[in-house]
Amino acid sequence: xxxxxxxxxxxxxxxxxxxxxxxxxxxxxxxxxxxxxxxxxxxxxxxxxxxxxxxxxxxxxxxxxxxxxxxxxxxxxxxxxxxxxxxxxxxxxxxxxxxxxxxxxxxxxxxxxxxxxxxxxxxxxxxxxxxxxxxxxxxxxxxxxxx
Amino acid sequence: xxxxxxxxxxxxxxxxxxxxxxxxxxxxxxxxxxxxxxxxxxxxxxxxxxxxxxxxxxxxxxxxxxxxxxxxxxxxxxxxxxxxxxxxxxxxxxxxxxxxxxxxxxxxxxxxxxxxxxxxxxxxxxxxxxx
Numbered sequence: 001x002x003x004x005x006x007x008x009x010x011x012x013x014x015x016x017x018x019x020x021x022x023x024x025x026x027x028x029x030x031x032x033x034x035x036x037x038x039x040x041x042x043x044x045x046x047x048x049x050x051x052x053x054x055x056x057x058x059x060x061x062x063x064x065x066x067x068x069x070x071x072x073x074x075x076x077x078x079x080x081x082x083x084x085x086x087x088x089x090x091x092x093x094x095x096x097x098x099x100x101x102x103x104x105x106x107x108x109x110x111x112x113x114x115x116x117x118x119x120x121x122x123x124x125x126x127x128x129x130x131x132x133x134x135x136x137x138x139x140x141x142x143x144x145x146x147x
Numbered sequence: 148x149x150x151x152x153x154x155x156x157x158x159x160x161x162x163x164x165x166x167x168x169x170x171x172x173x174x175x176x177x178x179x180x181x182x183x184x185x186x187x188x189x190x191x192x193x194x195x196x197x198x199x200x201x202x203x204x205x206x207x208x209x210x211x212x213x214x215x216x217x218x219x220x221x222x223x224x225x226x227x228x229x230x231x232x233x234x235x236x237x238x239x240x241x242x243x244x245x246x247x248x249x250x251x252x253x254x255x256x257x258x259x260x261x262x263x264x265x266x267x268x269x270x271x272x273x274x275x276x277x278x
Contacts, residue, residue, distance in 0.1 A: 025236065039236065042229045053222045057215055058263050062270055063206045068196035071189075088186065095179030102172060127186040134193045143195050 034097055041094045048087040072140035081135055088131040096124040167249060171228050174221035181218055209275035216267045220260055227256045 026032040057063055074080050099120050107113040192199045205211055231252040235242045272278045 039233050042226075042233065046226050046230065049222055050226050053219050057219055058266055062267060063203075063212070063215065064270055064274075066203055066206070068192065068199045068203075071192050071199070091179075091182055092186075095175070095182060098175045099179060102176065123183060127183065130190050131186045134190045138193055 034101075038094060038097060041090045045087070045090055045094060048083060049091060052083070052087055068143075072138075072143075075135075075138055075140070085132065085135045088135065089128065092124045092128055096120050164245070164249065167228050167231070167252075170224060171232075174225040174228075177221045178218070178225060207274060209271050212267065212271045212274055216264065216271065219263055219267065223259055223263075224256050227252050227259075 026035050056066065100117055103113055103116050107116055188202050191202045206215065231248060234248065241248060
């Protein structure tokens with residue numbers, strides 16, 4: 001007769017749950033705000049990023065139809081400029097904060113961790129500036145006849 | 148003497164969510180690394196049609212389009228798995244149904260990828276000159 005081993009509770013860190021308290025989450029401070037931001041921005045990105053990917057890469061010929069004229073026509077609408085800028089900002093912060101969380105797991109030496117985090121932060125900030133300038137200053141009338 | 152299943156099992160199996168956890172990380176890193184390049188290639192639009200159309204023509208290459216299919220899959224997996232994570236976080240009772248919910252989210256991902264693969268696959272085969 002087989003002996004059934006008694007079932008042990010799985011700790012939250014290994015994917016288990018404790019009663020109705022749910023999964024492990026940060027207790028407070030910056031990490032709690034980071035935790036909350038990832039979920040709220042994730043919900044918004046569910047619309048912005050998945051929508052962007054479906055519209056630009058999957059439907060209606062996907063990226064095949066994208067060229068200068070396509071972008072010029074699309075950015076005549078403030079709606080798409082706002083969408084693209086919101087996507088830029090949220091995706092950068094969500095993604096770079098995600099990298100920061102991963103770096104915490106794999107880079108143990110504080111100096112290296114700080115350097116890697118800073119490198120991602122600088123790249124992210126630079127791309128934020130570049131993207132923001134282009135989204136809001138783009139003016140297709142500089143190149144007549146392209147739309 | 149037979150090994151006790153519970154001892155060996157936990158050692159190799161880890162937690163039921165370990166694969167989705169790993170995939171969430173891999174897809175997240177893949178998407179942010181692509182985003183770094185994508186912001187730059189899109190910014191070239193500010194330098195006029197000649198420069199932008201030359202840059203964007205990279206995306207018309209069939210192999211790059213194959214990578215693009217992977218990118219769409221990564222975004223979609225990360226999004227659907229993210230919803231699953233939020234479900235467990237904000238509605239703790241759902242964690243009692245962890246396995247069926249995880250299975251359902253995987254099925255939603257696979258179901259969504261079928262028409263996407265057909266649509267993008269057609270475009271890839273056209274670019275490769277197969278059809």
